[in-house]
Amino acid sequence: MTRATVIGAGVAGLCVATELVRRGHDVTVFDPAPMPGPHHCSWWAGGMLAPFCEGETAEEPVVRLGQVSADWWESQGVPVTRRGTIVVTPGRDRRELDRFARRTRGHSLLDAGALAALEPDLAGRFDRALHVGEEAHLDPRAALRHLRTRLETDGVRFVAEQGRADGLTFDCRGLAARDALPALRGVKGEMAVLHAPDIRLTRPVRLLHPRFPLYAVPRADGHVMLGATQIESDDRRRRVRSVLELLSAAYALHPAFGEAELVEIGVDARPAFPDNLPRLIRRGDTIHVNGLFRHGFLLAPALARMAAELAFDGCKPEFYHEDHG
Known part of the structure; x- marks a missing residue:
């Protein structure tokens, strides 16, 4: 069992933690709040799983990868309404x-x-x-609470103060990560x-x-x-x-x-990021998972899977960007 640390418990961090637990890893999540709330950007989301509508302005990967999001959220036990x-x-x-x-x-x-x-x-x-x-929607606040509760049930540790990380670290801090990702x-x-x-x-x-x-x-x-x-x-x-x-x-x-x-x-x-697409950036033992723009609930499941593939399968998935310092 590999140890992994996730920083941030918004939609990106919770989806990454869920994917890591599914693969059998020992996960710790650093987040200052006891439950999801207003300090998470995803707290204010609409919860629309609408890849085709987003295709009006978004790039092709958003439409393609967003089509699996409703199935993923349902597979986690989150109620999803499929009425288009x-x-x-x-x-x-x-x-x-x-x-x-x-x-x-x-x-x-x-x-x-x-x-x-x-x-x-x-x-x-x-x-x-x-x-x-073929589009759907969910209640984002209920979805965040559900994932957090389920992860705690699965043995994930949520820690309020960030300490020394064990094993690989997945940095999912959103805009707070500009100290490491100035392009955000x-x-x-x-x-x-x-x-x-x-x-x-x-x-x-x-x-x-x-x-x-x-x-x-x-x-x-x-x-x-x-x-x-x-x-x-x-x-x-x-x-x-x-x-x-x-x-x-x-x-x-x-x-x-x-x-x-x-x-x-x-x-x-x-x-x-400048192209409004998310990125996975690896720097040593840290993988940055960021840049979801307005597509948090739509793309976080796919991005979480790609982050795990980058970390543990030795591949460079879609949205992977080379680290240029």
Whole structure:
């Protein structure tokens, strides 16, 4: 049994630890908090397992590797909802839907009646939409808690203060790893959680808009997570303008959001490399697992498997980058 240390217990660190345990290794995880929470970037994620929609702007590996994520999360006992994604746009921006359709795949075109059949609360709101049927979503906070609890049950030690590492080290600190990975940059994302019992969505809905794109992800007990802002900054302050744009876009999706309770506003900076693709970088006995950008829950399972292959199988998997110091 090989000893391994994982630094960081966000989505990347927990997925790496899960893959190491699956291979029979003795794992210790360093993380300052007793459970996943707001100090993890992945705490603020939407939880969409939407590789085809991400293909609008993401590179081919994101689409290809992201297609296995829903199966992986289910295999860990995490509830995954497989109802696809709905993509809509206001009538005045019809060309946005056409552009999105050209740049993506895996979707079918819906008329107003077909959209109403899938999402009755959107009836009469849009005259056409796309349904990306093979996509899924999960509750990211519940998923993080589940993985941590399961790892503890499997004998993984979680330690609050980082000490001397035993064996190989997997550095999964996200943006905090810029001390070792200066190419990392922060990409700010803001989100809101609403309690909106008057509108019931059963799958994520993406509203395309040239200036204020939005995704709305249903969560338990009438809650909906709203997100979309993407700003080239690691500033974690909550800005009024961004929140106003987010809520205005939600109102455009459905006026019932105007009567919703604003439960939470959150912001964090996601770690990204210049090409917005993750990287595995080995320096001696340390493997850096980083740069998941906005694809944490979508790509972390594949990246964790690749990190283990790099460490223990003697191969250089996809996303491996040579260490140039």
